[in-house]
Amino acid sequence: MGRGWDGTGIAFSQELWSIAYRALRPGGVLKAFGGTRTFHRMADAIEKVGFVDVGLESWNYGSGFPKSMNISKSLDRMLGAEREKKRIEFSGNALMRHGGDNTRPWMEEALTKGFHEMAGDNPASSEAKTWDGWGTALKPAWEPVIIGHKPL
Numbered sequence: 001m002g003r004g005w006d007g008t009g010i011a012f013s014q015e016l017w018s019i020a021y022r023a024l025r026p027g028g029v030l031k032a033f034g035g036t037r038t039f040h041r042m043a044d045a046i047e048k049v050g051f052v053d054v055g056l057e058s059w060n061y062g063s064g065f066p067k068s069m070n071i072s073k074s075l076d077r078m079l080g081a082e083r084e085k086k087r088i089e090f091s092g093n094a095l096m097r098h099g100g101d102n103t104r105p106w107m108e109e110a111l112t113k114g115f116h117e118m119a120g121d122n123p124a125s126s127e128a129k130t131w132d133g134w135g136t137a138l139k140p141a142w143e144p145v146i147i148g149h150k151p152l
């Protein structure tokens with residue numbers, strides 16, 4: 001979800017899983033969440049370091065939280081069309097919802113001003129109006145969990 005380590009491919013690294021293998025006692029169980037499109041690579045790395053009976057569980061949830069690009073906003077951005085700004089109140093409580101630390105540059109400024117200003121929801125261009133409400137994808141309502149056992 002945008003963290004620095006997210007794009008590194010470390011989850012597919014045999015080096016990472018060999019550390020987990022060494023840390024577990026014999027008979028220990030590893031459960032590792034993976035991405036829906038790439039969990040097979042993680043399972044392969046887990047198996048290669050010595051875990052046995054490598055399997056798959058599914059973490060299911062009923063709220064397929066939208067994780068898509070807003071086509072209307074993207075069109076306005078591409079065309080250089082400025083949307084009317086909207087303000088979102090921002091306080092220490094809001095900061096706590098983001099993990100309690102200033103992980104994003106805009107947070108410090110928002111704390112000082114008491115609000116965060118961002119592009120509004122109303123399309124600015126006619127092209128964006130055509131595609132208002134459309135997105136590119138939905139986050140799936142399941143996450144794969146790779147299970148591996150360290151032999152006794």
